[in-house]
Amino acid sequence: METRPDPGTLTAEALAGAxxxxxxxxxxxxxxxxxxIARVDGAVNAFTDVLCERxxxxxxxxxxxxxxxxxxxxxxxxxFAVKNLFDxxxxxxxxGSRINRTRAPADxxxxxxxxxxxxxxxxxxxxxxxxxxxxxxxxxxxxxxxRNPHDLGHMSGGSSGGSGGAxxxxxxxxxxxxxxxxxxxxxxxxxxxxGLKPTYGxxxxxxxxxxxxxxxxxxxxxxxxxxxxxxxxxxxxxxxDDPVATERPPEPTLPGLAEGVDGLRxxxxxGYFSRGGDPEAFxxxxxxxxxxxxxxxxxxxxxxxxxAAAYLxxxxxxxxxxxxxxxxxxHAFDPAVRDRLIAGAMIPxxxxxxxxxxxxxxxxxxxxxxxxxxxxLAPATPxxxxxxxxxxxxxxxxxxxxxxxxxVFTQPxxxxxxxVVAVPVRLDEGLPLGVQVIAAPWRExxxxxxxxxxxxxxxxxxxxxxx
Amino acid sequence: MSxxxxxxxxxxxxxxxxxxxxxxxIPLDPAWMGAVGSNLAVxxxxxxxxxxxxxxxEAEPAPVYEA
Numbered sequence: 001m002e003t004r005p006d007p008g009t010l011t012a013e014a015l016a017g018a019x020x021x022x023x024x025x026x027x028x029x030x031x032x033x034x035x036x037i038a039r040v041d042g043a044v045n046a047f048t049d050v051l052c053e054r055x056x057x058x059x060x061x062x063x064x065x066x067x068x069x070x071x072x073x074x075x076x077x078x079x080f081a082v083k084n085l086f087d088x089x090x091x092x093x094x095x096g097s098r099i100n101r102t103r104a105p106a107d108x109x110x111x112x113x114x115x116x117x118x119x120x121x122x123x124x125x126x127x128x129x130x131x132x133x134x135x136x137x138x139x140x141x142x143x144x145x146x147r148n149p150h151d152l153g154h155m156s157g158g159s160s161g162g163s164g165g166a167x168x169x170x171x172x173x174x175x176x177x178x179x180x181x182x183x184x185x186x187x188x189x190x191x192x193x194x195g196l197k198p199t200y201g202x203x204x205x206x207x208x209x210x211x212x213x214x215x216x217x218x219x220x221x222x223x224x225x226x227x228x229x230x231x232x233x234x235x236x237x238x239x240x241d242d243p244v245a246t247e248r249p250p251e252p253t254l255p256g257l258a259e260g261v262d263g264l265r266x267x268x269x270x271g272y273f274s275r276g277g278d279p280e281a282f283x284x285x286x287x288x289x290x291x292x293x294x295x296x297x298x299x300x301x302x303x304x305x306x307x308a309a310a311y312l313x314x315x316x317x318x319x320x321x322x323x324x325x326x327x328x329x330x331h332a333f334d335p336a337v338r339d340r341l342i343a344g345a346m347i348p349x350x351x352x353x354x355x356x357x358x359x360x361x362x363x364x365x366x367x368x369x370x371x372x373x374x375x376x377l378a379p380a381t382p383x384x385x386x387x388x389x390x391x392x393x394x395x396x397x398x399x400x401x402x403x404x405x406x407x408v409f410t411q412p413x414x415x416x417x418x419x420v421v422a423v424p425v426r427l428d429e430g431l432p433l434g435v436q437v438i439a440a441p442w443r444e445x446x447x448x449x450x451x452x453x454x455x456x457x458x459x460x461x462x463x464x465x466x467x
Numbered sequence: 468m469s470x471x472x473x474x475x476x477x478x479x480x481x482x483x484x485x486x487x488x489x490x491x492x493i494p495l496d497p498a499w500m501g502a503v504g505s506n507l508a509v510x511x512x513x514x515x516x517x518x519x520x521x522x523x524x525e526a527e528p529a530p531v532y533e534a
Contacts, residue, residue: 305520308513315510326493339499343506346487351514356528358517404509 189434200417
């Protein structure tokens, strides 16, 4: 009878501790994780590449390092995986596409992969995603959909669907994703994980395939807040290879994680963020607010317009990135992505510039709110995960297309680069919901502290799916 | 706040799409026209929504997000 927990279902914190104190070897952990992926991932379809040889060799090297008494990083012995838009040495960076598979293999790992491994983590694979990250569903016409590990008939959310699926299914404790308009926060909500979308510019994007340069962020997803902080801290730091990466030195969050929420001014986002979704999406926010004794409300001004502006900029910048591929390889795209990108290429420039100018106004207006509050709560999605293949849903009595509307609550936040921790709420035995814990620029520490307190008190939790 | 929309009617989207595709050197499969048109109409509506917000001439884009 199996009595030891499957390592893939443990947290990074627990795995790193077991490796440090000699309870387990990295080789045993990696072997067990690879076996679980082989057993479970056929149903979830989170992985597009499993790096058995590389991970096994890396684990053996870590075991040797430990035996020699060499210093061990904070993530030593912890397996992780990355959305397949991160460069992995030896693989073409497909970014969910068919077209990119003919690219030359990457000659080295992306910057965040290198930083994770420098902290002792072990890369075990690349993860499924929506084509070129232009997606909220987790579906992919080339590789098939990532299925929601909590109910295989439902969407994982996207575009970091494989990341959400792998973490929710207990295949790895930490996965890296990208978030342009909600692509970390949406799959975190649907798959019941924690996700951190840091401040724009905080984590280097060097060695990852871009989508919308002025909106792209990278970040971790995990089943505990401590694991988010461990991986986030390991990945911080300037990088001249990313032109928008901050020059700020790393600001570690783990040491202050348990400081609690006393003195923090927390408010619920009203107005736009309190309508246009299922009642349970707002109940999830209310549950979190009650746990924090939060009665305050703030109105994020012009959020609907901010979403519209983000939508425009995404389509236009994305089209600019892919213009040559649209010219020469149009038939090789996912049709839904291609048709949006072609339309994006045709938006007259003044309309896009106007959206950028509005962004300036909106940023100043939202930053004003942070004079009076430290953290703002909002739903992550307007509903629980829709069924796989579902194309419309009814929100507030209005029938809307699923693809375009899953991100209604995430887009106005990433539009101005605010840091967010998505926390998973289980209102009942049904699928999870997510709440955005939003802070001022560069205050990831506050969002993580709030998330940690909620986790400690059992208000938010990320149990491994029963597969 | 004014919601007045100064932008002209959308006009014939199909004509615009065909002309723009030529300008951009994107070979358009006729089968894609409908979906491209639908997407462009959504983008146009988004642009109208943004454009209805009055901005001073001094409101330049701010691609730097330092607090």
